[in-house]
Amino acid sequence: MKMCAIAIILALSPIAGAFEARPSCSESIGDLMDEISGSRIMDTIVHLQSFDTRDYHTSFAMDAASYILDSMHDLGLGTELQEFEVSGFMAANVIAVLNPEAASRGVYIVGAHYDSENSAVSNQSEAENITAPGADDNASGVAVMLEIARILSESECELCTVKFVAFGAEESGYDQSGGIKGSAEFVASEAQAGTRCDGAIIMDMVGYRAAAESRITLVTNEASSHLANSIVEATTESDLDLAIQVRTDESLTYSDHSPFWSQGLASILIIEELNSLTNRPINPYYHTSQDTADRLSLEQMTVASKAVLAALLHLTDQGEDSYHILAYGVVAATVMGVVIIALLLLRKRKGET
Ligand SMILES: [Zn+2]
Structure with missing residues (x-):
């Protein structure tokens, strides 16, 4: 009987080793996570806030879109500017595709909106003249997305298709004509083309930290819980210094994950700590001229980037x-x-x- 138990253990031991072998590339997940650069993330945020405003009613938003398009193009990714109209204003999504030829193996979306808003603005002239630096909301999400895009595009991992999308016109605007328009446009156009979508990871406001520890919230619905689990598991596996709260709540539809839910697609929102009474982000400066880079936690953005990158490597491993x-x-x-x-x-x- 003892011999039999030993035989089972010996027979199963190579399998335990094999399970750690993912992802299918020469670099380990740890190596790739180590490549995440906090200073690059901060440089992108500082650049995005230098437009003064990225309100989609102004031409500055399109300038920011051009900057993101160039950044993605420089990574060697195929890029596209997807233009659309919101109440007479032209807005655009910036789309970059990694491994387009591998779509039959899976397609994942990583998205973040790049437009910004100052809630003190009440007309067009103010939209053009009152600053809305939007460092946390949402240069932070765009910067993390670009850093992940850089690492995956430089790695030799054989991953399935990943689409990086910087959404326009997520904010509602002084005339209340907008609100989650870019992601709705993207989802509708993908549905019309019959494109595959295995899951979308959306980031909106990941940089502000009020606690002593780094914290993020994962907003999910039941059907998308595997995406949230992949982030939680990646964080635990890599022993990352990040506290995660998972909120399974279909009523939290205030960002770009919601058009995916409406279409029956899996999607989660990654957002900083939420105020427990309002369910809104704890950053008191967002939608004001004080939402600036100096108020953000580089540590939190770096560790959150690592968690998302590791989860993506598991999800997209061919x-x-x-x-x-x-x-x-x-x-x-x-x-x-x-x-x-x-x-x-x-x-x-x-x-x-
Ligand atoms: Zn936002």
Whole structure:
């Protein structure tokens, strides 16, 4: 009996090793996470706030879109400017695609809106002249997205398709004509084209930290819980210094994850700590001229980037399907072998007695 237990352990040990082998690339997840640069994230935020405002009623928003398009193009990604109209104003989404040829293996979206708003603005002239630096809301999400895009585009991992999308016109605007328009446009256009979408990870306001520790909230619905779980698991596996609160609440639809939900697609929102009474982000400066880079936590943005990157590597790893089939095959064959040996031993014993 003892021999049998040892045989099982010996037979199963290579499988335990094989499960740690993901992702299917030469670099380990830890190596790739180490490449995340907090200073690059901060540089992007400072650049985005230098437009003074990215209110979609102004031409500055399109200037910011051009800057993001150039940044994505410089990474060697195929890029597209998806223009659309909101109450007579032209707005745009910036789309960049990594590994477009691998779409049959899976398509994941990483998204963040780049427009900003100052709630003190009440007309067009004020929209053009009152600053809305939007460092936390949402240069932070765009900067994290660009940093993840940089690392994945430079790595040799064989991942499935990843679309990085900087959404326009997420804010409602002084005339209340907008609100989550860019992501709605993107989802509608993808649905019309019949494009595959396995899940969307949306980031909106990830940089402000009120507590001593780094904290993020994952807003999800039941159907998207696997996406939230992938972030929680990646954080635990890599022992990241990040406190995560998962909120499964379909009523929290105030950002770009909601058009995906409406279309029946899996999506989660990654956002900083929420005020427990209002369910809104705790940053007291957002939608004001004081939403600036100096008020953000570089530590929180860096660790959140690592969690998202590690989760994405697990989700998009091309080797996963064939790998699991192989692993399950080996387990099944081992179990069968052990049963046969046990039966033979039993038969032998019966024969002896
Ligand atoms: Zn926002």
